[in-house]
Amino acid sequence: MDRIRITGGRELNGTIPISGAKNAALPLMIASLLTEDELTLTNVPRLSDVSNLARILGNHGVDVTIAGKRSGDDVLMGQTVRLAARSIVDTTAPYELVSTMRASFWVIAPLVARMGRAKVSLPGGCAIGTRPVDLLLMALERLGAKIEIDAGYAVCEAPNGLKGAEIDFGKVTVGGTHVALMAATLADGTTVIRNAAREPEVTDLAECLIKMGARIKGLGTDTLEVTGVTRLKGTHHAVVADRIEAGTYAMCVAMTGGDVLLEGARPELMQAALDVLTQAGAEISATNAGIRIKRNGAGISPVTVTTAPFPGFPTDLQAQLMGLMTRAQGTSRITETIFENRFMHVQELARLGAHIHLDGQTATIEGVDVLKGAPVMATDLRASVSLVIAALAAQGETLVNRVYHLDRGFENLEAKLAACGAQIERISG
Ligand SMILES: CC(=O)N[C@H]1[C@@H](OP(=O)(O)OP(=O)(O)OC[C@H]2O[C@@H](n3ccc(=O)[nH]c3=O)[C@H](O)[C@@H]2O)O[C@H](CO)[C@@H](O)[C@@H]1O
Numbered sequence: 001m002d003r004i005r006i007t008g009g010r011e012l013n014g015t016i017p018i019s020g021a022k023n024a025a026l027p028l029m030i031a032s033l034l035t036e037d038e039l040t041l042t043n044v045p046r047l048s049d050v051s052n053l054a055r056i057l058g059n060h061g062v063d064v065t066i067a068g069k070r071s072g073d074d075v076l077m078g079q080t081v082r083l084a085a086r087s088i089v090d091t092t093a094p095y096e097l098v099s100t101m102r103a104s105f106w107v108i109a110p111l112v113a114r115m116g117r118a119k120v121s122l123p124g125g126c127a128i129g130t131r132p133v134d135l136l137l138m139a140l141e142r143l144g145a146k147i148e149i150d151a152g153y154a155v156c157e158a159p160n161g162l163k164g165a166e167i168d169f170g171k172v173t174v175g176g177t178h179v180a181l182m183a184a185t186l187a188d189g190t191t192v193i194r195n196a197a198r199e200p201e202v203t204d205l206a207e208c209l210i211k212m213g214a215r216i217k218g219l220g221t222d223t224l225e226v227t228g229v230t231r232l233k234g235t236h237h238a239v240v241a242d243r244i245e246a247g248t249y250a251m252c253v254a255m256t257g258g259d260v261l262l263e264g265a266r267p268e269l270m271q272a273a274l275d276v277l278t279q280a281g282a283e284i285s286a287t288n289a290g291i292r293i294k295r296n297g298a299g300i301s302p303v304t305v306t307t308a309p310f311p312g313f314p315t316d317l318q319a320q321l322m323g324l325m326t327r328a329q330g331t332s333r334i335t336e337t338i339f340e341n342r343f344m345h346v347q348e349l350a351r352l353g354a355h356i357h358l359d360g361q362t363a364t365i366e367g368v369d370v371l372k373g374a375p376v377m378a379t380d381l382r383a384s385v386s387l388v389i390a391a392l393a394a395q396g397e398t399l400v401n402r403v404y405h406l407d408r409g410f411e412n413l414e415a416k417l418a419a420c421g422a423q424i425e426r427i428s429g
């Protein structure tokens with residue numbers, strides 16, 4: 001199993017290219033099930049979640065080709081992925097495949113919308129919380145699907161097609177909004193989705209669906225109106241830049257000091273995170289090329305932050321912010337409101353010398369002057385990268401185990417950081 005070795009104490013200076021967003025690429029790939037034509041996605045990140053989903057879609061009969069490895073020696077470009085679901089050969093998504101990644105449950109929406117049936121394994125909980133799918137199933141039921149839970153599978157039928165309806169989400173759900181949006185595009189009549197998630201990845205999916213011929217109004221708001229069409233067509237779409245990856249590298253720079261251009265990052269999609277970084281003492285400027293982040297000399301100021309759905313501070317940056325605050329000059333408070341158990345990093349950060357006290361959903365972090373390298377491991381993606389952030393400022397060597405979590409969501413993490421001066425390397429095997 002690969003590990004990452006980091007020797008802390010180096011400033012970061014240079015340019016980090018920001019990849020396409022994992023959380024947009026996955027639903028976009030799933031949307032290919034809605035049409036017989038070819039969907040071409042560019043700027044797709046090289047991540048294990050992407051290759052796993054390609055395998056899952058292949059099982060349904062989607063022809064997936066992945067091209068465009070790199071242009072030049074050190075300039076990494078996203079991949080181009082072509083997906084053609086000419087005929088769907090299997091409407092079942094088995095446990096063995098769905099259990100490898102939660103987002104694959106979302107195939108239920110295009111399968112039932114196009115084929116009138118789907119049998120998809122329930123995804124189960126994960127390290128950050130129980131993560132039920134009741135709201136996703138409620139949305140499909142509102143559209144007229146009959147759903148039964150049988151032997152661990154959601155069996156969903158709509159032999160006469162889906163019908164437009166009002167869907168009111170009691171709680172903001174990104175996955176629920178993706179599912180409702182995809183299913184409604186092929187439903188008969190108009191669907192109104194209320195309390196829809198406004199995350200940029202939802203808007204990216206909606207923009208692609210519109211290019212495929214879907215009729216959707218209200219992009220970027222909490223009310224989406226979808227008028228169903230009988231068929232969708234193929235298109236080309238570039239995956240939106242990853243605001244979570246950009247926010248993560250911004251926190252790395254805020255931690256180590258230095259001056260880095262986050263190339264291709266979109267400041268308007270991550271204002272809450274940029275505001276928190278500014279409070280923490282980083283200097284942020286938006287440029288034509290992306291976001292420039294600097295921290296020179298002054299220490300890290302403590303912050304008080306509560307996670308919230310977009311446009312609030314994202315839960316997917318909560319662990320990274322905690323990593324940064326371990327070295328703040330004072331006491332920070334971070335409250336997690338989206339997932340009930342997203343604190344797997346607390347114990348591991350403590351191994352590096354962090355002082356964190358957890359009380360319910362709020363972590364109180366007493367900043368320390370010195371962190372010291374240690375072997376660490378985490379059980380999820382963002383928790384793992386919070387350890388990388390702390391390790392970049394720790395004295396001595398940190399070995400981050402279970403790198404496969406990082407490979408789910410960060411393309412070439414060690415190459416991107418090393419190019420800016422970090423002492424970081426992957427140890428294979
Ligand atoms: C692949 C992807 O895009 N993953 C993101 C997506 O996950 P995901 O789509 O799974 O997260 P949701 O937005 O659905 O979850 C938000 C909250 O709603 C709850 N809930 C959700 C569905 C449901 O049927 N019932 C229910 O109670 C969840 O347990 C959680 O407490 O959005 C999360 C919140 O921004 C991010 O952290 C994940 O990175």
Ligand SMILES: C=C(OP(=O)(O)O)C(=O)O
Binds near residue numbers: 023316
């Ligand atoms: C929680 C995440 O992903 P997933 O929903 O795929 O588990 C994440 O990207 O931080």
